[in-house]
Amino acid sequence: MAPLTPQGVLAKLRSLTASQEITILKLSEPISAAVTQLQDAHQRTSDVSTSSLDATTPSSLEGDLTHYRELFAKLRFSYVEQVSKEKFIRAIVGDPPLIVSSQENVDLEKENLEAKATLKALKTEVAEMVAELEEKAKDLSRRYEKVQVETIKLEELPGKIGELGNAVAKLQKNQAAGSNPNPELNLPLARTLDLVESKKKRKSELDRQLEQLQxxxxxxxxxxxxxxxxxxxxxxxxxxxxxxxxxxxxxxxxxxxxxxxxxxxxxxxxxxxxxxxxxxxxxxx
CATH class of the missing domain: 1.20.5 (Single alpha-helices involved in coiled-coils or other helix-helix interfaces)
Incomplete structure (x- = not known):
C-alpha cells in the first residue's frame, strides 16, 4: 500500500469529520421526534413547549429530563391509585365478593418486600450504570474536543511542511554553493547534537570560571x-x-x-x- 501524502491525510480527516459530526442537536433528534409524535397523537401539550426543542443545549436537556421524571412519578402514582381503586370496587361488587384471608395478606406483604428489594437493587444498578455512562460521555467529549484541536493542527501541518521544505532546499543550495565557510554547520545531526552538548559544557565551565573571577x-x-x-x-x-x-x-x-x-x-x-x-x-x- 502506497504511503499517503499530507494532502491525502488531510482529505481523509476532513471526510471523517464531515461524516461523523457529533453534536447535542444530533443526539437529541430521536428524542425530539418521539416527543413530537406523542404530542400529535394525544393532541395535548405539557409544560415543556416544542420551542425548547428548537434550541437544545445541555442545560435544557437536563431540565427536560428532570421535568419528565416528575411527570412519570405523578403518572405512576395515578396509575397505581386507579388500579387499586378498580380492584377494590370489583372485589366488593363481585358475585361472590372476593374475601382475602390474613395469610394471603402476609404472603402478599412478603412478595412486596421481595419485589421492593429487587427493585431497589435494580435501581442501584441502573444508577451505577448511568453514572458510568455519564463518565464515559464526559471522557468521550474531552477526547472529541482533543481530536478537533489535533485536526486543526494537522490541517496546518502541510503549510509548515512546505515552509520547512523550502528552508531545507535553500540550505542545501547554500551548502552546495560553498557560501558557508564554517565546517561545523555542515555536520550531520548526531555530530551536531554532540557539538551542541560540548558547547553547552564549555559554556557552563566558562560561566563557573567567570563567577569565580567575579x-x-x-x-x-x-x-x-x-x-x-x-x-x-x-x-x-x-x-x-x-x-x-x-x-x-x-x-x-x-x-x-x-x-x-x-x-x-x-x-x-x-x-x-x-x-x-x-x-x-x-x-x-
Missing part, C-alpha cells in the same frame, strides 16, 4: 589600589632621577665643550646613570 574582583581591586599607592612615590623618584640625570648630562656636555668630546667617557657615564635608575626603580634585566 568573586576575586574586589580583592584584586584592593591590591591594585595598594600597588598604585606604592607606585606613586616611585614614579616621583623616577621623574626626579630623570630630571637630575638630564641636568647632569647637560652639565657634563657643557664641561666637555660639546657632544663630540670623549664618547667613551660619556658612554660609561650613561651606563652608570642607567644602572642607578634601574636600582631606584627596582627594574631587573
Amino acid at each position: 568573586g576575586q574582583v574586589p580583592r584584586k581591586k584592593k591590591e591594585l589600589d595598594r600597588l598604585h599607592a606604592e607606585l606613586h612615590p616611585l614614579e616621583t623618584k623616577r621623574q626626579n632621577s630623570a630630571a637630575a640625570a638630564k641636568e647632569a648630562r647637560r652639565r657634563k656636555e657643557a664641561a666637555l665643550g660639546g657632544v663630540e668630546d670623549d664618547l667613551e667617557e660619556r658612554g660609561r657615564w650613561f651606563r652608570a646613570a642607567e644602572a642607578g635608575l634601574k636600582g631606584v626603580l627596582e627594574i631587573r634585566g
Whole structure:
C-alpha cells in the first residue's frame, strides 16, 4: 500500500469529520421526534413547549429530563391509585365478593418486600450504570474536543511542511554553493547534537570560571589600589632621577665643550646613570 501524502491525510480527516459530526442537536433528534409524535397523537401539550426543542443545549436537556421524571412519578402514582381503586370496587361488587384471608395478606406483604428489594437493587444498578455512562460521555467529549484541536493542527501541518521544505532546499543550495565557510554547520545531526552538548559544557565551565573571577574582583581591586599607592612615590623618584640625570648630562656636555668630546667617557657615564635608575626603580634585566 502506497504511503499517503499530507494532502491525502488531510482529505481523509476532513471526510471523517464531515461524516461523523457529533453534536447535542444530533443526539437529541430521536428524542425530539418521539416527543413530537406523542404530542400529535394525544393532541395535548405539557409544560415543556416544542420551542425548547428548537434550541437544545445541555442545560435544557437536563431540565427536560428532570421535568419528565416528575411527570412519570405523578403518572405512576395515578396509575397505581386507579388500579387499586378498580380492584377494590370489583372485589366488593363481585358475585361472590372476593374475601382475602390474613395469610394471603402476609404472603402478599412478603412478595412486596421481595419485589421492593429487587427493585431497589435494580435501581442501584441502573444508577451505577448511568453514572458510568455519564463518565464515559464526559471522557468521550474531552477526547472529541482533543481530536478537533489535533485536526486543526494537522490541517496546518502541510503549510509548515512546505515552509520547512523550502528552508531545507535553500540550505542545501547554500551548502552546495560553498557560501558557508564554517565546517561545523555542515555536520550531520548526531555530530551536531554532540557539538551542541560540548558547547553547552564549555559554556557552563566558562560561566563557573567567570563567577569565580567575579568573586576575586574586589580583592584584586584592593591590591591594585595598594600597588598604585606604592607606585606613586616611585614614579616621583623616577621623574626626579630623570630630571637630575638630564641636568647632569647637560652639565657634563657643557664641561666637555660639546657632544663630540670623549664618547667613551660619556658612554660609561650613561651606563652608570642607567644602572642607578634601574636600582631606584627596582627594574631587573
